[in-house]
Amino acid sequence: MEAFDYIEMKVPAKAEYIGVMRLTLSGIANRMSFSYDAIEDLKVAISEAVTNAVEHAYGENESGEITVGFGLYEDRIEIMVADRGGSFNLGEVKSETGPYRSDEPVEKIREGGFGLFLIEALMDEVKINNKYGVMVIMTKYNREEEVDMDDDQISTIQ
Amino acid sequence: MNLSVKINEDSNLKVLEVSGEIDAYTAPELKESLMPLIKEGGNQVEVDLEDVQYMDSTGLGVFVSALKASKESGSHFTLRNVQGRVYRIFEITGLSEIIDIKAAIRGGNE
Numbered sequence A: 001m002e003a004f005d006y007i008e009m010k011v012p013a014k015a016e017y018i019g020v021m022r023l024t025l026s027g028i029a030n031r032m033s034f035s036y037d038a039i040e041d042l043k044v045a046i047s048e049a050v051t052n053a054v055e056h057a058y059g060e061n062e063s064g065e066i067t068v069g070f071g072l073y074e075d076r077i078e079i080m081v082a083d084r085g086g087s088f089n090l091g092e093v094k095s096e097t098g099p100y101r102s103d104e105p106v107e108k109i110r111e112g113g114f115g116l117f118l119i120e121a122l123m124d125e126v127k128i129n130n131k132y133g134v135m136v137i138m139t140k141y142n143r144e145e146e147v148d149m150d151d152d153q154i155s156t157i158q
Numbered sequence B: 001m002n003l004s005v006k007i008n009e010d011s012n013l014k015v016l017e018v019s020g021e022i023d024a025y026t027a028p029e030l031k032e033s034l035m036p037l038i039k040e041g042g043n044q045v046e047v048d049l050e051d052v053q054y055m056d057s058t059g060l061g062v063f064v065s066a067l068k069a070s071k072e073s074g075s076h077f078t079l080r081n082v083q084g085r086v087y088r089i090f091e092i093t094g095l096s097e098i099i100d101i102k103a104a105i106r107g108g109n110e
Helices: A015-031 A036-056 A090-095 A117-121 A143-157 B029-040 B058-075 B086-090
Strands: A003-011 A065-072 A078-083 A125-129 A135-141 B003-010 B011-024 B044-055 B076-082 B100-103
Touching: A003 A015, A015 A036, A015 A065, A015 A078, A036 A065, A036 A078, A036 A117, A036 A135, A036 B044, A036 B058, A036 B086, A117 A135, A117 B086, A143 B086, B003 B029, B011 B029, B011 B058, B029 B044, B029 B058, B044 B058, B044 B086, B058 B076, B058 B086, B076 B086
Parallel strands: B011 B044, B044 B076, B076 B100
Antiparallel strands: A003 A065, A065 A078, A078 A135, A125 A135, B003 B011
C-alpha cells in the first residue's frame, strides 16, 4: 500500500473554526510544496466543505463536531471533511449548485449554492458520501512536482 | 482572520473599505454594513476590496444579495480593487459577468 502521513482534527461545528481549518491546511500544503495558487484553491475548497457542514449538519440548538482528515501522499493531498449530522439533504444542496448562467435574470440568482460548485472547480477529484452524515473527500495533485519531473526528463535527454 | 469595514460617505456616494478575510464567520458583518446603504435607494455604493485577500462563496452570497437589492432600490453597486485571487472566484462562478467589478490594476484580470 502506498505510504502516506495522516493528520486528523476535530473542531466544533461553528463558523469561527472555518478560518482555523483554512490556516491548518495552508500550513500542511506549504509543507508539501504546493504552489501559491494551489494553496489558495485548497483554502477555498476546505472552507466551502467546512461551511456546508457548519450550516447544514446540525440544528440551531444542536452542537456537533466536524472531523477533518488530511492524507499527505507523495504527489497529492486528500482531504476529508465529515459531520455526523442528519439534516443535510445532499440531493437538495447538489441540485442548487452551479455557475451563474447569463440567461438567468438577476432576481433568480441564488445567494448560496456556489460552494459545492467551487469545490468541484478547484479540486481534481471530489467524492461525496452521505450514508452517516455527510463526508466530502477531495483530492488535489501537486502539479509542481509533475513539472519538475518533466524538467528532469528533458534534461536527461539533452 | 477577522474583518473590518469602514464606511466613507460623501452625499450619495458611499464607499465601504473592507479588509480581512470574507468567509461564513465574517460575512454577516459585511452584510450588515452593506445592505442598509443599498436599500436606502439612489446611492452609489462602492465596495473596496483592496485589502481582502481571501473570499469564498459566502462572500459571493452577500454580493448577490446586494446586487438584487440594488435593482429594487435603484442604488448602483460596484466592487473595486478586487484582487486576483478573489476575482478568480467571481470568474469561475460566472458572477463577474453580472456584477460591476473593477479589478485591481496588478494582475486582476489574469
